[in-house]
Amino acid sequence: MKEIRALAFDVFGTVVDWRASIIRxxxxxxxxxxxxxxxxxxxxxxxxxxxxxxxxxxxGEIPWTNLDGLHRALLEELLEKFGIEGxxxxxxxxxxxxxxxxxxxxxxxxxxxxLRERYVLATLSNGNVxxxxxxxxxxxxxxxLILSAELVRRYKPDxxxxxxxxxxxxxxxxEVMMVAAHPDDLRAAAEVxxxxxxxxxxxxxxxxxxxxxxxxxxxxxxxxxxxxxxxLLGREATAGPRRRGxxxxxxPG
Amino acid sequence: MKEIRALAFDVFGTVVDWRASIIRxxxxxxxxxxxxxxxxxxxxxxxxxxxxxxxxxxxGEIPWTNLDGLHRALLEELLEKFGIEGxxxxxxxxxxxxxxxxxxxxxxxxxxxxLRERYVLATLSNGNVxxxxxxxxxxxxxxxLILSAELVRRYKPDxxxxxxxxxxxxxxxxEVMMVAAHPDDLRAAAEVxxxxxxxxxxxxxxxxxxxxxxxxxxxxxxxxxxxxxxxLLGREATAGPRRRGxxxxxxPG
Numbered sequence: 001m002k003e004i005r006a007l008a009f010d011v012f013g014t015v016v017d018w019r020a021s022i023i024r025x026x027x028x029x030x031x032x033x034x035x036x037x038x039x040x041x042x043x044x045x046x047x048x049x050x051x052x053x054x055x056x057x058x059x060g061e062i063p064w065t066n067l068d069g070l071h072r073a074l075l076e077e078l079l080e081k082f083g084i085e086g087x088x089x090x091x092x093x094x095x096x097x098x099x100x101x102x103x104x105x106x107x108x109x110x111x112x113x114x115l116r117e118r119y120v121l122a123t124l125s126n127g128n129v130x131x132x133x134x135x136x137x138x139x140x141x142x143x144x145l146i147l148s149a150e151l152v153r154r155y156k157p158d159x160x161x162x163x164x165x166x167x168x169x170x171x172x173x174x175e176v177m178m179v180a181a182h183p184d185d186l187r188a189a190a191e192v193x194x195x196x197x198x199x200x201x202x203x204x205x206x207x208x209x210x211x212x213x214x215x216x217x218x219x220x221x222x223x224x225x226x227x228x229x230x231x232l233l234g235r236e237a238t239a240g241p242r243r244r245g246x247x248x249x250x251x252p253g
Numbered sequence: 254m255k256e257i258r259a260l261a262f263d264v265f266g267t268v269v270d271w272r273a274s275i276i277r278x279x280x281x282x283x284x285x286x287x288x289x290x291x292x293x294x295x296x297x298x299x300x301x302x303x304x305x306x307x308x309x310x311x312x313g314e315i316p317w318t319n320l321d322g323l324h325r326a327l328l329e330e331l332l333e334k335f336g337i338e339g340x341x342x343x344x345x346x347x348x349x350x351x352x353x354x355x356x357x358x359x360x361x362x363x364x365x366x367x368l369r370e371r372y373v374l375a376t377l378s379n380g381n382v383x384x385x386x387x388x389x390x391x392x393x394x395x396x397x398l399i400l401s402a403e404l405v406r407r408y409k410p411d412x413x414x415x416x417x418x419x420x421x422x423x424x425x426x427x428e429v430m431m432v433a434a435h436p437d438d439l440r441a442a443a444e445v446x447x448x449x450x451x452x453x454x455x456x457x458x459x460x461x462x463x464x465x466x467x468x469x470x471x472x473x474x475x476x477x478x479x480x481x482x483x484x485l486l487g488r489e490a491t492a493g494p495r496r497r498g499x500x501x502x503x504x505p506g
Contacts, residue, residue, distance in 0.1 A: 068423070120386060120390065128421075128423075129398070129421040129422065130421065130422050130423035130424075133373060133397050133398050133422065136397065137373065137397055144386050144389065144390055144399075145382065145386050145399050146397075146398050146399070150421065151404055151421075168381075168382040168383065168403065168404075169382065169383050169386065170321070170381075170383035171383075
């Protein structure tokens with residue numbers, strides 16, 4: 001494996017817990033507005049519309065629309081479906097931008113802080129730029145670079161999105177490692193030459209919905225970002241040139 | 254004036270002192286290689302080639318080439334002109350990337366740290382993405398977003414470069430303030446609706462080369478980034494909505 005220089009992160013589900021964040025904001029809105037809504041079902045339905053919406057853009061059925069735009073069209077349908085009434089335009093816009101305010105999984109701050117010492121850290125997300133910037137600022141995510149599908153007007157898994165990372169960072173594809181909780185995302189990245197790390201996020205779709213994903217075929221598998229940092233930095237610490245020829249620690253006994 | 258939400262920074266000359274940085278690295282290289290070169294003249298000649306190179310791209314005389322590529326073509330000419338011999342390909346590449354290693358003016362860390370609390374901070378530079386990322390990482394520049402001419406394959410002062418900032422940040426042009434030491438850059442930004450702040454950098458072209466630049470016609474003029482932060486944050490503190498209706502402090506005596 002070639003030396004990794006940059007890590008490119010999927011965001012929704014991998015870095016942030018979209019489901020719990022949407023439920024939390026939905027419940028707060030419901031209390032203020034006196035709404036009786038199953039916000040977990042609402043969050044799941046919103047997320048379920050994500051792939052089909054992007055597919056319509058990818059197939060050219062609708063012109064390029066960024067993720068805020070796709071989320072908003074889906075939101076209009078969901079407001080109807082869940083019987084949510086009485087939101088004015090500013091309130092709808094604010095609710096739509098809950099995707100800008102998603103909270104990271106608990107291991108993310110420590111993991112990214114460690115990884116940042118050694119690697120260039122970039123997003124590589126279908127989220128639009130303003131969404132990723134606002135999310136990073138609110139949650140103090142220390143990205144060196146925001147890369148978004150919006151910059152090439154293509155959605156993952158189109159190869160142009162993945163190839164943007166090595167192209168703009170002036171690296172070989174194998175010097176960039178895609179980090180994601182989703183095998184399909186990683187397989188598409190590997191297809192164009194990127195290295196891959198699977199991070200397990202068993203709670204992405206909520207507690208009690210345990211599911212198994214295939215873990216073979218990736219360069220690295222980790223339980224969270226802290227383990228990812230340990231694996232990547234530990235590998236360098238033991239295999240890197242600085243340790244070569246270093247004296248061994250005395251063996252116990 | 255509309256409320257400013259994001260600041261977009263010119264980089265070479267405005268954020269970093271290209272001249273002193275290149276002289277410093279040149280002198281170090283000269284000592285190692287036993288070269289006798291006037292590195293100040295070398296730095297000035299390299300910088301002088303910058304605008305004409307970009308003009309050739311802007312006029313379509315040569316295909317899109319990022320700034321690393323333009324710098325490298327200029328470097329080949331300069332090595333010849335200054336009689337610099339004996340550099341292998343890796344050494345030439347390293348010297349070319351001195352532009353990735355430029356050091357910020359002394360007021361920059363404090364100024365950006367203060368401004369970052371209130372505003373989205375983006376580069377808006379003709380430098381390529383990998384150059385801006387490496388520079389930021391080395392110098393701990395806390396950008397929220399790297400915006401580069403490379404993303405739209407146009408060079409400033411083409412309007413597409415400036416308009417990228419409000420478009421990708423989902424803001425009105427007047428909510429973005431361009432910050433630069435160069436009136437031409439600011440005038441082109443104002444042309445497409447951005448707010449403008451001139452920051453004086455009288456030492457950009459070296460000590461003893463004092464020059465006057467016109468200071469009228471900009472929304473704000475500051476002596477450095479700390480003053481820029483004081484002016485912008487101070488203005489909000491006194492004129493912002495939160496103070497409206499606040500009780501006046503008791504008058505002394």
